[in-house]
Amino acid sequence: MVLLYPPTWQWHNHRMEIETLVLGELQTNCYLVFDTKTRDALIIDPADSGDSITTRLLELGLHPVGIALTHGHFDHVLGLLEVSLNFPVPIYLDPADQFLINTAQNRAEHWLKHPVDPVPNHTQAYPNNRYLWLGDNLLEVKNVPGHTPGSIALYSKNESILFTGDTLFSESVGSSNHRYGNALQLSNSVHDLLSLPHHTQFFAGHGPASTVQETKLKLET
Helix, strand or coil, X not given: CCEECCCECCCCCCCEEEEEEEECCCCEEEEEEEECCCCEEEEECCCCCHHHHHHHHHHCCXXXXXXXXXXXXXXXXXXXXXXXXXXXXXXXXXXXXXXXXXXXXXXHHHHHCCCCCCCCCCCECCCCCCEEEECCEEEEEEECCCCCCCCEEEXXXXXXXXXXXXXXXXXXXXXCCCCXXXXXXXXXXXHHHHCCCCXXXXXXXXXXXXXXXXXXXXXXX
16 A cells, blocks of 8 residues: 655745655655755655656656665665666665665565565665765765664755654654664664754654654653
């Protein structure tokens, strides 16, 4: 099942818009982030149903310039094969999570109990300067390990928006109970994200959007 949230835009210069697709059995958020002038788009976490992602990109007249993976868990990458075949753009991943991509198909079939598409492993590291350009918009790549060793978040200071993957949700934090998770790192990563300006609106790997202030208050109660 594919759920399509209404497009979300409330940025002061109206140059960046975000559309959320809720995909797959674990209802993972895939984000289409695009510059409204150039129509350049970044695909964040192609979670499943690559055909639905492709269809929506074409409907919106978008031009993908990259695919950004917040981490390597299978529920965030099952649409990667079809999307990458339709749009041969760089697939960005922190190298510390490459082992998860390499085993994503096997892990998905183990937990979901049905066959899934192979997951491409031809990823590349995020740029050394830790920034991605999207039209005139600059996204900072923030290291937020703990949920996985290579978890990242994407932050636009000018637009006050943040994509947190599975590190921070609207009412909770991510898990660190995998053998490769690290509770102390996760705690530090969450602290760093919640230290951003309180009005920052963030978009998590699952569930609704929130703001730093709203989530900080919920976690403190």
